[in-house]
Amino acid sequence: MPEEKELRYDPEGIESRWRERWAADAELYAAEARTCGKPKYYVLEMLPYPSGQLHMGHVRNYSIGDALARHMWMRGYNVMHPMGWDAFGLPAENAALKNNTPPRDWTLANIAAMKRQMQRMGFSYDWATEITTCLPEYYRWNQWFFLRMYEKGLVYKKKSKVNWCPECCTVLANEQVIDGRCWRHEDTLVEQRDLEQWFFRITAYAQELLDGLDKLDGWPEKVRTMQRNWIGRSEGTEVDFFLAEEIDQGSGVRGQGSEATRIRVFTTRVDTIFGATSVQLAPEHPLVTALTAADAGLKTQVERLIKEQKKARESGDLGAIEKHGVPTGHFAINPYNGELVPMWVASYVLMEYGTGAIMSVPGHDERDFEFAKKYAIPIRRVIAPADSNANEPALPFTVEDGVLVNSGEYSGLTCAAAQKRLQEAAARGGFGEAKVIFRLRDWGVSRQRYWGTPIPMIYCERDGLVAVPDEQLPVILPEQIEITQQGGSPLGRVPDFVNVACPRCGGPARRETDTMDTFVDSSWYFYRYTDAKNDSAPFDSATARYWFPIDQYIGGVEHAILHLIYSRFWTKVMRDLGMVGNDEPATRLFTQGMVIKDGAKMSKSRGNVVSPDEMVARYGADATRMYALFAAPPDRDLDWQEDGVAGVSRFLGRVYRLAMRYAPAAKAGRGQQAGAPEGVSLKLLRKLHQTTAKITQDFEGRWHFNTCVAAIMEFVNEMQAADAELAAGTVSGTVIHELLRSLVLLLAPFAPYLAAELWEELGEDGGVLRAPWPRSDPELAKEDKLEIPVQVNGKLVTVVRVAADADAKTLEAAALGDDRVRARIAGKNVVKVIVVPGKLVNLVVK
RNA sequence: GCGGAAGUGGUGAAAUGGCAAACACACUAGCCUUAGGAGCUAGCGCCCAAAAGGCUUGCGGGUUCAAGUCCCGCCUUCCGCACCA
Numbered sequence: 066m067p068e069e070k071e072l073r074y075d076p077e078g079i080e081s082r083w084r085e086r087w088a089a090d091a092e093l094y095a096a097e098a099r100t101c102g103k104p105k106y107y108v109l110e111m112l113p114y115p116s117g118q119l120h121m122g123h124v125r126n127y128s129i130g131d132a133l134a135r136h137m138w139m140r141g142y143n144v145m146h147p148m149g150w151d152a153f154g155l156p157a158e159n160a161a162l163k164n165n166t167p168p169r170d171w172t173l174a175n176i177a178a179m180k181r182q183m184q185r186m187g188f189s190y191d192w193a194t195e196i197t198t199c200l201p202e203y204y205r206w207n208q209w210f211f212l213r214m215y216e217k218g219l220v221y222k223k224k225s226k227v228n229w230c231p232e233c234c235t236v237l238a239n240e241q242v243i244d245g246r247c248w249r250h251e252d253t254l255v256e257q258r259d260l261e262q263w264f265f266r267i268t269a270y271a272q273e274l275l276d277g278l279d280k281l282d283g284w285p286e287k288v289r290t291m292q293r294n295w296i297g298r299s300e301g302t303e304v305d306f307f308l309a310e311e312i313d314q315g316s317g318v319r320g321q322g323s324e325a326t327r328i329r330v331f332t333t334r335v336d337t338i339f340g341a342t343s344v345q346l347a348p349e350h351p352l353v354t355a356l357t358a359a360d361a362g363l364k365t366q367v368e369r370l371i372k373e374q375k376k377a378r379e380s381g382d383l384g385a386i387e388k389h390g391v392p393t394g395h396f397a398i399n400p401y402n403g404e405l406v407p408m409w410v411a412s413y414v415l416m417e418y419g420t421g422a423i424m425s426v427p428g429h430d431e432r433d434f435e436f437a438k439k440y441a442i443p444i445r446r447v448i449a450p451a452d453s454n455a456n457e458p459a460l461p462f463t464v465e466d467g468v469l470v471n472s473g474e475y476s477g478l479t480c481a482a483a484q485k486r487l488q489e490a491a492a493r494g495g496f497g498e499a500k501v502i503f504r505l506r507d508w509g510v511s512r513q514r515y516w517g518t519p520i521p522m523i524y525c526e527r528d529g530l531v532a533v534p535d536e537q538l539p540v541i542l543p544e545q546i547e548i549t550q551q552g553g554s555p556l557g558r559v560p561d562f563v564n565v566a567c568p569r570c571g572g573p574a575r576r577e578t579d580t581m582d583t584f585v586d587s588s589w590y591f592y593r594y595t596d597a598k599n600d601s602a603p604f605d606s607a608t609a610r611y612w613f614p615i616d617q618y619i620g621g622v623e624h625a626i627l628h629l630i631y632s633r634f635w636t637k638v639m640r641d642l643g644m645v646g647n648d649e650p651a652t653r654l655f656t657q658g659m660v661i662k663d664g665a666k667m668s669k670s671r672g673n674v675v676s677p678d679e680m681v682a683r684y685g686a687d688a689t690r691m692y693a694l695f696a697a698p699p700d701r702d703l704d705w706q707e708d709g710v711a712g713v714s715r716f717l718g719r720v721y722r723l724a725m726r727y728a729p730a731a732k733a734g735r736g737q738q739a740g741a742p743e744g745v746s747l748k749l750l751r752k753l754h755q756t757t758a759k760i761t762q763d764f765e766g767r768w769h770f771n772t773c774v775a776a777i778m779e780f781v782n783e784m785q786a787a788d789a790e791l792a793a794g795t796v797s798g799t800v801i802h803e804l805l806r807s808l809v810l811l812l813a814p815f816a817p818y819l820a821a822e823l824w825e826e827l828g829e830d831g832g833v834l835r836a837p838w839p840r841s842d843p844e845l846a847k848e849d850k851l852e853i854p855v856q857v858n859g860k861l862v863t864v865v866r867v868a869a870d871a872d873a874k875t876l877e878a879a880a881l882g883d884d885r886v887r888a889r890i891a892g893k894n895v896v897k898v899i900v901v902p903g904k905l906v907n908l909v910v911k
Numbered sequence: 912g913c914g915g916a917a918g919u920g921g922u923g924a925a926a927u928g929g930c931a932a933a934c935a936c937a938c939u940a941g942c943c944u945u946a947g948g949a950g951c952u953a954g955c956g957c958c959c960a961a962a963a964g965g966c967u968u969g970c971g972g973g974u975u976c977a978a979g980u981c982c983c984g985c986c987u988u989c990c991g992c993a994c995c996a
Contacts, residue, residue: 073949287915287991294914294992301996332996345996377994388994413994423996431912432994504995625991683948695935696923701916702989704923708936711948716935718949772925775934782934854930859977861930899976905929909976 072725074718076685080818084184093834094191096145099611106142107612108134109591109651111620111628112149112196116156117175119182121660121667121693121705122621124677128690129657129699129770130619131188132814136764138189139813139838145612146189147594149196150176153204153583155233155249157516158555161548168516169544172199182677186686187817189834194597198586199516203593205539206603207585208521210635212532213642219266222530226417227509229258234550235513236262238582239506240295240627245378248627263520263579264507267634271296271503274633283653288625295626297504301333302488303420304497306344306397308352309405328352328397328408331419331502334429334465335491336483339472340447341424342437343407344397345390347416348374356393366391370412377412388413388436399424400496401487402473411436419502427461434461447471448480508631510582515548515555517580525567525574534568540576554578587628588635591615591650603644610646618651625656655768658702660693667705675705687816688714694770694815713774717819720781720812724805724823727791731805732828734798742845745790746800749783753807754846756780757839760811770815777811784808802827807839855880856907857889865906873900880906 087093097103110130113123134146150172157168164171176197183190196203214220228237230247241248242255267274275296278289308326328344346353348370357364370389377386390411397408406424413432414423427437427444437444444460448467469475475483491497511520519540521533533540543562548555556562556578567574589603595612596604636650659666662673680689692710697703742750760773784804790796796804805827813820813833824833852864853876863886865879877900880886890910897909 073947290914291991297995299995330996334996374994386994411994414996415994418995420996425996430996432996502995622990698924701924706923706936709923712935715949722950769925771923772934775925778934852930856929856977859975864930897976899929901929905977907929907976 072722074714074721076687076714076717076818077682079822080185080187080686083818083821084187087187088184091193093832094146094189095193096191097143099143099608101143103141103143105145105612105616106137107145107615108137108617109145109147109594109615109619111618111624112151112587112590113179114151114154114156115172115175115179117178119179119186119677121675121677124186124690125660125693125699125703126619126621126657127183127186127188128693129655129768130617131690131817132694132770133617133619133764134189135814135817135834136838138834139810139836141837145594146191147194147196147591147597148183148188148190148192149194149590149594150179150198151583151587151590152176152197152199153517153580153586155235155514155516157199158514158548162550167544168548169199172516173197185681186677186690189817194594196590196593196597198583198590201539201541202600203590204518204542204586206589206593207518207581208533208538208540209535209603210585210589210638211521211581212535212538214265214638215532217638217641219269219638220263221266222261222263224259224261226257227260227262228255229260230255233514236260236509236511238509238584240508240584240630260511262509262511263522263577264509265634267508267631268503268505270634270637271298271505272501273637274505274630277633277649281649281652281654283651285622285654285656288622288629288654288656291625292630295505295630299333299502299504301331301500301502302335302484302491302497303329303331303500304335304338304424304491305329305400306406306424307400308408309396309398326352328422329420329497330422330424331500332424334426334480334484335487336469336472336475336478336480337426337429337447338399338401338424338487339469339475340426340428340445341399341406342427342443342445343409343425345409345411345414345423345425345433345436346393347414347421348410348412349416350410350414350421352422353393353410356395363391363393367410370410373412374415386412388432388439390436390440392440400494401490407442409440417506418504429461429463431461431463445471451479508582508634510585511579512582513554514580515542515546517583518542518585519556519562520577520579520581522577523565523567523574524577525570525572527572528567528569528574531567531569531574537568542580554580556580584627584631588631589639591632592639592645606644609644613645614647614649615651615653617653617655619655619657621659622656629654655699657699658697660705661702662705675707680707680710684710684714685717685818687818688717691717691774691815695774696771698769698771700768716778716781717816719785720808721819721823723781723784724809725826727801727805728823728826728828730791730794730798731802732798734800734802735828737797737799739797739799742800744795745787746796749787749796749804750800750845751848752780752783753804754841754843757807757811758841758843758846761838761841764814774815777808777815780808780811809833810836810839851903853879853903854905855883855886856905857886857910859907862886862889869903871902873902876900876902876906880908 108130110126134144138144152172157172160166160171161168198204211220228242230237230253232247232250232253237247245255247253247255275298278292281289306328330344348367353367357367373389390409393408393410395408396405399406425433427433428446429448446460447470448462449470450458450467465480467480469478469483488499519542521540523531523533525531543559546559563575563578565574565576592604592609595608599605632650639645640648662675665671665673667674688710692713695713696709756776759776763769763773809820809823820833848869850866851869852866854864855862863883865883867876867879877898890908893910895908896911899907
């Protein structure tokens with residue numbers, strides 16, 4: 066007999082063939098209409114910035130989402146699995162400067178390249194709903210939303226101190242400043258500038274954004290905690306202290322001082338206010354500015370504090386910086402007891418938080434204590450432990466469940482009770498009130514850049530600020546424009562763009578030349594997928610109500626604050642506009658781990674980047690994505706080892722050859738009736754049904770795809786080990802058919818190309834994607850015999866082989882009947898026998 | 912400083928309180944030969960020449976018949992937050 070030529074697994078051949086066939090089938094990954102009757106499932110991976118190159122982080126992210134999408138299709142869901150491009154942003158302008166390419170051309174070329182890479186990977190995206198945020202058909206709706214929010218008072222313009230990145234030459238939102246540095250330029254310190262800016266009133270939703278987190282139990286706790294911290298809700302009291310001199314000279318009536326002499330402080334511990342021995346103002350507090358105007362000496366000192374504060378902000382370790390202060394020589398009156406306390410300027414008080422002024426209670430606050438010690442400010446005890454027998458604790462005593470002392474009429478009250486009474490007194494006396502403050506501040510969206518959505522506003526000489534009317538949308542971003550590194554908004558240098566007739570009076574007017582933060586684009590993009598071609602609205606409300614919320618959102622944890630808080634805000638705004646029915650964009654969020662190489666995150670600067678193209682060329686897309694799922698559980702960091710990819714590729718080769726070898730037998734046995742399986746057949750079927758159960762469970766719960774792949778490998782190993790029996794015809798064609806058919810189905814979410822190929826080789830039709838997911842028969846999955854470990858005093862001695870359903874008595878007898886066990890317990894008393902049927906036997910002896 | 916996650920072979924890792932190291936990678940030995948980034952077989956935590964045996968999940972305690980897993984204390988690494996009043 067001529068030697069049979071061994072088949073070679075040729076990923077390149079298989080994958081290119083199927084890529085062509087899939088590309089020709091426009092409906093393959095399309096979601097069905099909402100009337101289809103199937104349950105819907107919206108799985109979404111975060112849309113990428115089109116940098117031009119897919120990196121391994123993307124591949125990992127999309128491999129997870131793709132496995133899930135394919136699995137859900139096979140489970141019979143109506144699946145939406147879209148992809149798009151977050152296509153505005155600074156890199157396009159930088160590239161334009163460097164290569165003299167228009168940002169649009171550069172961006173669109175990058176998109177084309179990355180789309181090719183994605184298609185090469187075989188991801189199941191419905192390209193008919195693809196969105197590209199830099200195209201007018203998309204960004205016109207940014208402008209439309211801007212106008213709706215403007216109408217509702219959720220957009221406003223104000224001059225304020227803003228973060229300026231000298232590298233980006235633009236303003237940044239607070240969320241884009243990390244440790245005083247730009248989120249895109251780690252080495253660049255952000256400057257503070259006074260500029261007129263557009264803001265979204267995200268703070269109007271601060272409380273709801275916070276409360277909503279409690280209900281988002283499908284989100285990682287880590288992300289929820291980060292958002293809670295960012296929103297930073299704080300309950301306390303605002304209290305007015307007044308400059309003593311002014312009150313003496315004026316009416317003399319407490320609580321009616323002028324605004325210029327009022328020092329409003331915020332405190333969470335108003336119960337300690339009788340212990341306030343100074344008030345501390347931020348160096349940039351308006352009152353300090355007023356005082357320094359008339360006092361050159363003070364001015365010099367305060368400027369030093371400002372410099373110090375700036376340095377502290379940049380250092381990233383604020384707690385370690387020594388606190389400095391300057392006495393102003395003025396005094397303020399504590400409204401509760403009329404006491405005069407000195408007024409200081411302190412480097413540790415921030416103008417941007419609370420009121421920019423605090424009361425300093427050194428007896429009961431760590432920082433105030435440190436400060437008072439340094440400057441010999443009196444320290445007073447006003448809180449004692451609730452337990453009156455306790456020793457007097459050392460100061461500062463910061464617990465909040467004590468009792469007030471030395472506090473006038475409030476002495477003896479608990480802290481909580483005193484807070485309430487003191488707030489009531491402040492409200493009555495008109496010198497304060499209970500107050501909730503948030504750390505979250507409004508979202509500054511103006512960018513002095515070109516490559517972004519034009520802000521649809523017009524400045525008319527006669528009518529002032531005029532919104533662009535809806536019918537004039539979109540305000541098109543001009544394309545022929547010279548990009549330079551000059552300051553100011555590039556659009557300001559395009560007269561055709563700037564000069565416009567006022568929509569109201571027709572007179573001469575100027576357009577707003579700032580563009581929107583690109584996070585606006587990504588705050589609502591996932592709604593657009595549901596109705597991507599709509600040219601009369603951002604999307605159809607009924608369609609969005611069908612698809613939303615997103616069932617599973619998958620992306621990197623680096624967006625925990627930025628994108629994920631903005632898009633929650635946007636959803637609530639759209640809900641209040643009546644456009645959507647959901648309060649939150651996504652029920653479940655999954656944040657995958659980073660891809661690591663040689664102990665560090667893959668990055669160009671470290672030179673440890675592995676290109677997906679290279680992997681695909683060498684090992685195929687199936688092996689590359691399957692390795693991305695196999696090397697670590699998806700939530701953990703993944704160490705990229707090329708040998709591992711090679712290993713997965715070899716495994717797929719074994720699967721291919723095994724399936725091809727027995728495909729004829731399987732085809733012949735297809736649809737035939739089989740008797741009760743026994744011997745090798747039973748053994749293989751049992752393993753198959755165990756594997757199916759394991760993988761099905763994992764998709765439903767813990768998503769440990771690494772052990773799913775391992776389970777498939779175990780199953781294939783077992784088939785391989787039975788190769789002789791299979792070749793000898795011991796196993797019927799019907800059983801072989803079930804084994805191979807199910808193997809291909811289980812493989813389909815992880816290695817879709819090979820699965821498609823083998824599905825066809827097995828003579829199945831209709832495509833593996835729409836084939837029903839295999840069911841595990843619990844009876845078939847059950848073992849009939851088990852090896853039960855036997856321990857003596859908790860130490861393993863041997864295993865006994867017994868029937869799987871053996872009861873405790875049988876197990877005990879089997880254990881005691883074992884020679885090794887007998888030898889071990891000879892001459893000793895068996896004190897206790899622990900039998901866990903199906904698990905183990907433990908003999909406690911003395 | 913506060914909060915979170917993690918720490919298991921040479922490497923990536925596995926283990927609803929019940930046989931620690933599944934599945935891979937690397938390595939070693941053998942086989943095969945259309946010499947391939949191939950395939951097949953076997954070995955592979957540590958100690959001991961081997962067997963028998965003993966030891967082993969960052970460190971120290973505890974709970975339990977039984978702990979990588981639960982509890983307490985500590986160490987290390989990573990991530991997030993932080994003069995937030």
